Each structure stands twice: as C-alpha cells, then as structure tokens.
Amino acid sequence: MTSDIKPESEVTTAPPVAAAVAPPLDASAATRETLEDYTLRFAPRHYRRWSTGVVAISALGGIAYLADFAIGANIGISYGTTNALWGIAVFAVVIFLTGFPVAYYAARYNLDLDLITRGSGFGYYGSVVSNVIFATFTFIFFALEGSIMAQGLELGLGVPLWAGYAVSTVIIFPLVVYGMKVLTKLQLWTTPLWLVLMVVPFVYLVVAHPESVTSFFAYQGENGQGEPNLGSVMLAAGVCLSLIAQIAEQIDYLRFMPARTPENSRRWWRAMILAGPGWVIFGAVKQVIGLFLAVYIIANVADGAAVANQPVHQFLEIYRDIMPAPVALGLAVVLVVISQVKINVTNAYSGSLAWTNSFTRITKRYPGRLVFLGFNLLIALVLMEANMFGFLNTILGFYANCGMAWIVTVASDITFNKYLLKLSPLQPEFRRGMLYDVNPVGFGSMLVAAGVSILVFFGGLGEGVQPYSPLVAIGLALVLPPVLALATRGRYYLRRADPADPLRSDDGLDLPVLDEHGNPSDVLLTCHVCRQDYERPDMAACQTHDAAVCSLCLSTDKVADHVLPAQPAVR
Numbered sequence: 088m089t090s091d092i093k094p095e096s097e098v099t100t101a102p103p104v105a106a107a108v109a110p111p112l113d114a115s116a117a118t119r120e121t122l123e124d125y126t127l128r129f130a131p132r133h134y135r136r137w138s139t140g141v142v143a144i145s146a147l148g149g150i151a152y153l154a155d156f157a158i159g160a161n162i163g164i165s166y167g168t169t170n171a172l173w174g175i176a177v178f179a180v181v182i183f184l185t186g187f188p189v190a191y192y193a194a195r196y197n198l199d200l201d202l203i204t205r206g207s208g209f210g211y212y213g214s215v216v217s218n219v220i221f222a223t224f225t226f227i228f229f230a231l232e233g234s235i236m237a238q239g240l241e242l243g244l245g246v247p248l249w250a251g252y253a254v255s256t257v258i259i260f261p262l263v264v265y266g267m268k269v270l271t272k273l274q275l276w277t278t279p280l281w282l283v284l285m286v287v288p289f290v291y292l293v294v295a296h297p298e299s300v301t302s303f304f305a306y307q308g309e310n311g312q313g314e315p316n317l318g319s320v321m322l323a324a325g326v327c328l329s330l331i332a333q334i335a336e337q338i339d340y341l342r343f344m345p346a347r348t349p350e351n352s353r354r355w356w357r358a359m360i361l362a363g364p365g366w367v368i369f370g371a372v373k374q375v376i377g378l379f380l381a382v383y384i385i386a387n388v389a390d391g392a393a394v395a396n397q398p399v400h401q402f403l404e405i406y407r408d409i410m411p412a413p414v415a416l417g418l419a420v421v422l423v424v425i426s427q428v429k430i431n432v433t434n435a436y437s438g439s440l441a442w443t444n445s446f447t448r449i450t451k452r453y454p455g456r457l458v459f460l461g462f463n464l465l466i467a468l469v470l471m472e473a474n475m476f477g478f479l480n481t482i483l484g485f486y487a488n489c490g491m492a493w494i495v496t497v498a499s500d501i502t503f504n505k506y507l508l509k510l511s512p513l514q515p516e517f518r519r520g521m522l523y524d525v526n527p528v529g530f531g532s533m534l535v536a537a538g539v540s541i542l543v544f545f546g547g548l549g550e551g552v553q554p555y556s557p558l559v560a561i562g563l564a565l566v567l568p569p570v571l572a573l574a575t576r577g578r579y580y581l582r583r584a585d586p587a588d589p590l591r592s593d594d595g596l597d598l599p600v601l602d603e604h605g606n607p608s609d610v611l612l613t614c615h616v617c618r619q620d621y622e623r624p625d626m627a628a629c630q631t632h633d634a635a636v637c638s639l640c641l642s643t644d645k646v647a648d649h650v651l652p653a654q655p656a657v658r
Contacts, residue, residue, distance in 0.1 A: 128625055129517070129622070138345065153423065154228060156380070160396035162374075166320075174324040189363075201444050223486065227483075229431050233431060234471050238397055238400075291405060299383045329490060339437050348606075492534075499532075515624075518641060540563070594627035609622050
C-alpha cells in the first residue's frame with residue numbers, strides 16, 4: 088500500500104489539511120478539537136515537547152487537593168489515630184504497588200488509562216465500564232473539593248454555601264477548555280505558593296506546640312474506643328483506597344512524557360516514579376497532617392469537633408495563632424481556592440475525557456469534549472447541593488471497591504499476563520478492529536472483584552468480614568486475570584493477530600510501531616479520512632482503500648467501512 092510518510096524533521100504541531108477531498112463533517116470536527124491535547128488518542132512524540140521535570144511537576148500539581156486532609160480527619164475521628172495511621176499505611180502500599188506497572192506502561196507508550204485498559208484484558212467495548220468508574224471518581228472528588236472551596240468562600244467572603252458550590256463549579260469550565268497546554272502552566276505557576284501555605288501550619292504546631300504530637304498519638308477517636316483493631320484499620324484503609332483511581336489522573340499527564348532514551352533514562356525513571364505511583368507518598372502525608380490538625384483543633388478550640396474535619400477551618404485556626412485574624416482568614420481562603428482550582432481542573436479535564444471516550448465508542452459519534460465537560464460539572468454540582476460531606480465515608484468506602492477492582496485488574500494483567508506469563512500482548516493495542524469487543528480476562532475479573540467486594544461491604548456475607556471488603560477486591564482482582572488468561576489461553580486479546588506472532592497485532596501496515604529504543608515510532612502517515620498526519624502507533628490500514636486511517640476515524644466509522652476483518656491467532 089502507499090502512504091505519505093514524513094521524517095521527524097518535517098513534523099509540525101499543526102499538520103496542514105489536504106484540500107483535495109473534504110473529510111466528513113463528524114471526523115473533521117473531532118479532528119480539530121482532539122489535536123489540542125490528543126483526546127482519545129495516542130500522544131505523539133512531536134506534541135510531547137515537555138521535559139520529564141515539567142511533566143512530573145504538572146502531574147503532582149494535580150494532587151494539591153484538600154480532600155486528603157478531610158479524609159485523614161474523618162478516619163481518625165472515627166477509628167482513632169493508631170488505626171487511622173495503619174489504614175493510611177495500607178493505602179499507601181497498595182496504591183504504590185498497583186500504580187507502578189500502570190504508570191510505567193502509560194509513560195512508556197504514551198497512552199491514557201482507558202487506552203491501556205482496552206488492551207489489558209477488557210477489549211474495545213469492555214473498557215467502557217471502567218471509563219464510567221473513572222468518570223464517577225472525577226465528579227465525586229470534584230464535588231468534594233468544590234464543597235471545601237465553598238466552605239472557604241462562606242467563611243472568608245460570606246458567600247452562601249449554595250452559591251459557593253455554583254461558583255466553584257463555573258470558574259473551572261474556562262480553565263479546562265484548552266487542555267494540557269494551559270493546565271501545565273497553571274500547575275507550574277501555583278505550586279510554590281501552595282506548598283508554603285500548606286506546610287507552614289504543620290511546622291508551626293510541631294515547633295511551637297510540641298505537646299500536640301503526644302496528644303495526636305494518644306487520640307482514641309470520637310467514641311474513645313480507638314484501640315488497635317484490624318477491622319478498624321481495614322475500614323480506614325477502605326476509605327483512603329477510594330483514591331486509587333487518582334493514578335488515572337496522573338496518567339493523563341504522564342502520557343506526555345518524552346521518549347525514554349539512554350541519555351535521559353535516569354531522569355525519565357525518577358519522573359515516572361515520583362509523578363506516577365509516588366503521588367501516594369504526598370497523599371498519605373497530607374492525610375496524616377489532616378488528622379494531626381483535626382486532633383489539635385478538637386483539643387484546643389471551643390466547639391472544634393464540629394469543624395475539625397473541614398480543611399478550611401483546620402488551616403484558619405492555625406493561621407490565627409501565627410498572624411492577625413484578617414490576614415489568617417485571607418490566607419486560609421487563598422489556600423483553599425488555589426488547592427481546589429489545581430485539582431478540579433484535573434478532575435474536570437479527566438472526567439470529560441472519560442465520558443467522551445465512552446460515548447464515542449458506543450455511538451460512533453464524537454460530540455466534542457466540552458459537552459461532557461459541562462455534563463461532568465453538572466453532576467458534581469448536584470452532589471454538592473446534596474451535601475455529600477454528610478455521608479463522605481460511606482460514599483468513598485463504597486466507591487473504593489469499584490476503583491480497586493478496575494485498577495488492580497489492569498495492574499495484574501500488565502504484571503502477570505504481559506510480562507511474566509506472556510499471555511497478553513506486551514505491545515499496547517487500543518485501535519478498533521484490532522481488539523475483541525469484550526475480553527473476559529479483565530472484564531470478567533473486574534465484575535467479579537467489584538461485585539463480591541461490594542456485597543461484603545454492605546454486610547451480605549456477614550458482619551465479621553464486612554470491614555475486609557478492600558482485601559476482597561484487591562485479592563480477586565489480583566488473582567483472577569492470570570487465572571482467566573490461562574483458562575482462555577489468551578485467545579481473546581487480539582481480534583487481528585500477526586500469523587507469525589499471536590501476541591502481536593496485524594494492522595496491515597509494514598512499518599514498525601516501535602523504534603530502536605522501544606519507544607512508539609514518530610514516522611508520520613496521513614489519514615485518508617480526516618486528511619491529517621498522525622504518528623505510526625495511531626494508524627492502521629483501511630479495509631476498503633489502499634491507505635491508512637487514524638484511530639479516531641476508526642472509532643467514528645458508523646458502517647465499519649474502514650475496519651479490517653478479523654484474523655484470530657492460531658495457538
């Protein structure tokens with residue numbers, strides 16, 4: 088077949104559109120918008136011009152949220168300091184171990200977690216369910232962060248809570264319109280001030296009030312029954328583990344990592360680990376600080392128990408000890424607003440990608456990311472107006488079971504099925520036509536792990552095992568993928584396999600997908616549908632034309648005119 092191929096030196100960030108044949112309206116609209124941040128696509132090398140350090144800082148800027156302070160305070164008040172600390176430790180270990188293979192795979196092959204999920208045991212349509220789980224994560228935590236921001240606006244400016252909810256939602260929309268380019272600048276500019284405002288209160292208490300450390304470790308919770316208990320530890324861990332899907336938001340930045348080469352290998356690994364699974368280190372520290380501040384406020388502030396789990400009050404009370412009240416109030420509001428904007432632009436951005444991706448695959452139509460940006464924000468606003476703070480532990484504990492089932496299943500498939508057992512294709516695959524619609528390995532594992540753990544969470548298997556629903560979700564999601572892959576002999580991963588290698592897809596193009604360093608190739612091909620140039624991993628041969636077609640045009644092909652026929656592997 089013949090295709091227009093260009094060397095890297097001729098790559099531009101806005102490839103010219105051929106005028107010979109106008110592309111279909113739907114494909115043209117989708118192309119224009121997705122080229123801003125490669126929505127739903129492989130992130131090409133010519134777009135990834137950021138250094139490893141910039142990508143890492145931008146990704147970590149997204150964890151500036153104050154929900155960790157509220158979560159730490161809530162589990163400590165419920166279960167006591169000792170159980171809360173052990174629960175946070177369990178959370179940190181699980182998140183790091185499951186996040187590592189997923190983050191590595193994303194940074195290495197420049198894919199978001201949905202594209203990874205498709206080829207990691209779920210299938211082309213099977214990953215839609217995990218997309219909905221992730222979208223749910225984004226609006227739950229958008230609502231949580233927006234509620235904290237509204238509390239700050241009420242305290243500092245007298246804005247009624249209902250209006251504060253609306254303000255904290257509306258201001259995010261324009262910041263997310265332009266994707267990664269704007270988000271990177273926002274995260275870089277606001278991080279230094281955020282760090283100073285967050286760290287000062289903790290350092291002040293430890294230095295000026297050393298007795299607060301003793302009080303912290305002695306705290307037994309609101310019911311005074313916080314003695315070490317495995318059930319309480321697991322209940323606390325379950326709430327914290329609701330954050331497991333945060334790795335998907337980290338990956339929305341990590342997919343823009345530069346290619347790993349012998350020259351930048353050490354920097355690349357440091358950035359990937361720090362900004363990928365390493366986010367949990369910062370998250371765990373914030374949860375501990377949140378509990379520490381809560382215990383201090385309960386012990387030293389009149390009626391402190393009523394507001395000890397609200398981050399804005401946590402920081403305000405400490406600032407008041409250090410500086411005049413008006414300045415303290417101003418700084419507390421500034422901290423809350425900066426923190427919430429930093430995380431909620433990420434929540435809104437990632438949620439819009441998740442909804443758009445699912446809708447496009449199911450309907451073969453790309454409505455535009457901004458439509459689902461508004462949809463995600465609307466759901467979050469409804470949750471805020473419903474006062475989700477009042478039942479936070481229950482929401483997060485329930486959600487954790489679904490999030491863990493998804494993330495651990497993907498991590499298990501990458502670790503065991505791809506690298507150890509060699510039953511899952513190591514080279515990533517996400518394009519329509521290359522994958523089966525549903526792969527029982529990942530899809531089935533996730534459904535079983537989530538279903539059984541939710542049953543345990545609600546006491547369906549008895550009160551004795553109820554606190555251990557996180558362990559049930561993790562255990563099943565870890566074990567089932569290799570078991571099902573062995574049982575099916577990996578035959579449901581590739582719909583079109585290379586006859587010479589059943590673990591490699593055959594997309595009809597003779598050009599290699601990876602370069603000499605194992606990075607995705609930067610060779611350009613022209614899509615004959617939308618007339619744009621894309622790098623090799625995003626392209627496949629067309630069934631009815633002697634040409635190549637891009638992954639998004641394949642997704643929006645309503646009659647499957649361009650989709651290659653099945654070619655099952657012979658095993």
